[in-house]
Each structure stands twice: as C-alpha cells, then as structure tokens.
Amino acid sequence: MEHALSLFVRTIFADNMIFAFFLGMCSFLAVSKDVKTSLGLGVAVIFVQTITLPVNYLLQVHVLEPLGLGYLSFILFIAVIAAITQLVEMIVEKVSPSLYATLGIFLPLIAVNCAIMGGSLFMQQRVGLDPMNVKAIANLGDAFAFAIGSGLGWMLAIVCLAGIREKMEYNDVPKPLQGIGITFITVGLMAMAFMCFSGLNI
C-alpha cells in the first residue's frame, strides 16, 4: 500500500508524463487553448488510462510472459487501447449523454494519444523490476496507482498550460514566435519548474 502511494505521487510530479517523458504532446499542444476543454480532455485521459493500463498489466503478466510472446506486446496493447476507447465511447454515449457531450469528441483522439500507449509500455518495462525499487509495478494495485497517477499528472500539465495560454493572449509576442513557438518555450519553462520535484522521495 505504501509502495503504491509513493508510486502514485512520484508519477504525478517527478515522472510527469509531459514534462519528463514528453508523452501525449500532440493533443497537449493542440487542445490547450482554453481551460474548460483541456479539463475535459484531461478527465478523458485519466478515464481511459485507468481502464487500459490495468487490463494491459493483466495481459502482460498472465498471457504474454508465461507464453513468451513479449514481441507481440505492441500489437496487443494498441488493439486493447483502440477497442477499449471505442467501447468506452459507446457506453458513455448510452449511459450518460451529458458526459458524452463533453468527453465524446476527445475519446477517438485518445486512442492515438502517446500517453496511453506510453503508460502501457512503461508498465511493461517496470513489471520485472525489483519490488523494492520505487518505480516497480509489482501487483494490480500498483498498476492502478500508476495509471491514475500518470493520468492526473497529464491533466495537471494540460490545465496549467491552458491557464497560462489564456493569460498570454494579451502579451506582445514577436510575430514568427506567436502560436506554437512561444507555447514550446512556455512548456520548456514549466518543465524546468517541474524538475524541482525530481528529488521527491516519500
């Protein structure tokens, strides 16, 4: 339990998906124009991550490893992710149309979000680690902690960037740097700020 909690906090701050690994950059940059939309996408990412990562964990531990099919992991993981996003989209549409109205447009985007696939691939790397290592994912609880943590970290990053970009509307930025250029530099500065968490140890 203690291990899962420490993994959870570490994944949000020190091993932040965006600032430490650059995962999910494309939608991160494209959708971070206002806070409300980015919050919606953030929630959708947490949602999908929390379902797909434990499923992939179970597949990795109970199917791929015992059968020695490690090289099939790319195809299997991406198929699971694509299928689950499709499934989640259909269920949300049926059960809660209001939630679908806010999340719906983002769900297809998430199938190709690197943060989701990256989360599963990191999980695969960390399964074999020594259980004492803070990064190790030793059981299903750890997999859940890692999934929710990485999703939350991603949401935190995108909401922060959207807030900054909303304020930056009024700034006088050199013309060729406007738009995407200055956004990159902003993210770089945010990443530097997040580096402070790298010594974090719980």
Add this chain to the structure above:
Amino acid sequence: MALSKQTKEAFLGPLNVNNPVLVQILGICSALAVTVQLKPALVMGISVTIIVALANVVISLIRKSIPMRIRIIVQLVVVAALVTIVSEILKAFAYDVAMQLSVYIGLIITNCILMGRLEAFAMTNNVKDSLMDGLGNGFGYAMILVIVAFFRELLGSGKLLGFQIIPDSWYVANGGCYENCGMMLMPAMALILLGCVIWAHRSINDEEKK
C-alpha cells in the same frame, strides 16, 4: 523516369514548407525525447522514415477494401506490425541504441505523423505518391531530430556521435575555461530548442512569402 509535379510536391513539401514537426506539429513526443544524443536521433529518424513509407504503401494498396468505420484499427494494426519488425531488428543489430530508445520505439505506433499521413494522404492517393509522401515526411521529421540533437549533444556533452569535438584542454578541469552546459541534457531544453527552431523556420518562410 520523370516524376509528375504532384509526386514531387508530395516528397519536397514536407521537407520545408509543410514540415510535419515544425508546421503541422505532429510527432512531437518522440522528437523531443530521443534528441539528447545524435546517434539515437539518427536511428529514430531512419526507423520512422522506413515505417511511414511502408505503412503509406500498404494502406494505399488496400485503401479501397478497408471499411470506413474500422479504418483506424486497420491502420493501427498495420503500423504496429511494422513497428514490431523494426523493433526486433534493432534489438538484434543495434542493441545498445534500442535500449537507449526504450519505449520510444514502441511509441512510433502512436506517432501522430503516421496516423496523420495515413488518414490524410494514403487513404486517398495512389501507391507511388504515397511512398514519396511517406519518405518526404520521414525525412522532414528526421531532419528536425538531427538539428535538435546536434545542438544538444554538442553543447551538452561536447561530443558528436560519441566523438569528442570540444578539445579536452579547453575544460576547466584541465586548466581551460570551458564547461559543458548541463542544462542541454535536461528535457526542458529540448522544448526550448525546438521552439527556437520553429521561430527561425517561421521568420525565414514569412520573408520568402513577402
């Protein structure tokens, strides 16, 4: 063989005016993560070029028989199969580079350049144009990777492709007055460098337009 204007455009466009990284902002994740050194950046650029070109060809060949509703999954499976092949080849012949690239090889699957090109180009164009488009986009991507990695490796560790470029005698430890910029090795600098590359690219292209 004379290439038609459209084919040429498909190849040359992505190299500069329509660069996938700088203009379309695709494939950023891996572009930033693998650029600490020049060698992994080169390997990554070449792998992506091969995969984009082949995936474009395969999808273009079967484009008429893919049902519209499940096309995303078909595209993903084609790409995932190609990535698995490349990843196994890298593990066999360049193990240390494959380890350095770690998850980012697998992440070529979700590289937006692939899905973007397959959706926007290969689904509606013939095989030859698709091949050229794939090669062009791959090279455009590789070019940016190499530019960013060049500066990061040179300024961050004084080396290029693992060879020492800055003379040893320049370093403070040996009585000189030079120190590597450790900041360049941090993830943050990749973002800022790419921001500057975009800045330069935009100012040059805007001048041309005028």
